[in-house]
Amino acid sequence: MGTYSNAVDHYTVMKAENRTKMGFWGVSSGAHLGQTIAALYPEVIQDAEMGLEAFTCLKADPDSCAFVGNSTSTAQLRSRYTTLEAKLKKHPLSVPGIDKKLDWSALHKFLTVSLHGPGWFPLLSGVFAELEAGTVGPAIAGALASALNPAPASLPLLTEDAPFDGILSGVCLDEARHIRSKGEFQTYFKSMTDSAASIDPINKPEDSSFGAVKTKGKIVVLSDVGDPASSFQGAKGVAARFKPSVLVKNLAAGYTSFAAANNCLFGVFYGFFVLSQMPEDGYTCGEVFAPAFGVQIMSSF
Numbered sequence: 098m099g100t101y102s103n104a105v106d107h108y109t110v111m112k113a114e115n116r117t118k119m120g121f122w123g124v125s126s127g128a129h130l131g132q133t134i135a136a137l138y139p140e141v142i143q144d145a146e147m148g149l150e151a152f153t154c155l156k157a158d159p160d161s162c163a164f165v166g167n168s169t170s171t172a173q174l175r176s177r178y179t180t181l182e183a184k185l186k187k188h189p190l191s192v193p194g195i196d197k198k199l200d201w202s203a204l205h206k207f208l209t210v211s212l213h214g215p216g217w218f219p220l221l222s223g224v225f226a227e228l229e230a231g232t233v234g235p236a237i238a239g240a241l242a243s244a245l246n247p248a249p250a251s252l253p254l255l256t257e258d259a260p261f262d263g264i265l266s267g268v269c270l271d272e273a274r275h276i277r278s279k280g281e282f283q284t285y286f287k288s289m290t291d292s293a294a295s296i297d298p299i300n301k302p303e304d305s306s307f308g309a310v311k312t313k314g315k316i317v318v319l320s321d322v323g324d325p326a327s328s329f330q331g332a333k334g335v336a337a338r339f340k341p342s343v344l345v346k347n348l349a350a351g352y353t354s355f356a357a358a359n360n361c362l363f364g365v366f367y368g369f370f371v372l373s374q375m376p377e378d379g380y381t382c383g384e385v386f387a388p389a390f391g392v393q394i395m396s397s398f
Contacts (some may be wrong), residue, residue, distance in 0.1 A: 104134045154222055157390035161219055163226040181228045192233050197241050210244045212325040213352040218389035316342035317369050321357060322398055323350030343375055348383035348394045357385040
């Protein structure tokens, strides 16, 4: 997991499938593999930050988005964020009255929480603003008391002198059986087929197919355009594997379409489950009930 050979394997499979991009969102062990592939082949990694791009701070009023400042573009917002993040790596902020600090690890934990549930975006903007100013106010105190309570354990920064800690010790757990030649791979593969013959191609079901699977029932696949864990491109792939199926796009950020309800989605549910009606493939829903900062995501997002 996370070794050079593992990354090469994934890249080789991607090229064999005539794909030019690879999507990764890593949590736990997946993070090790994702960061290795991103380091070796940065040009093949799909942009996994759509949720953060939905941080529609620029269109919000200052009362709901404290971080907007004088920025007029997403690039300016991102540049300011990069600066405050680098500053936080060296200078975590202590919160008076409580035995907690907002450090680099805590900020990234809160970012993850916010991307999964954009209802946190207004508080996140306040955290950004306070970090930029170098002061601790109600936003940072509120984040530490809510989403970051208890505070996450500090992670080692991936610098040149990074400590050999838990996250790094998991990177090369398979090194003891590292395969260095074609002969070693054949020996390794034979040992697997001897112990679990079901992985051998000889046991491949005769009716298996790589084409779309025909199902007796109809399938509707829903996806947010800014889902951090289940990408919209992945939803397209799922819909393409089953027939009859359609894909419905929800103009929202957050984990699963059910996190951003709207009347359009309710109409899709009612039509499908009650009236047995399929929406058109590519049908788009928007106007969520509670958008971050009160700003809807544009249809062109």
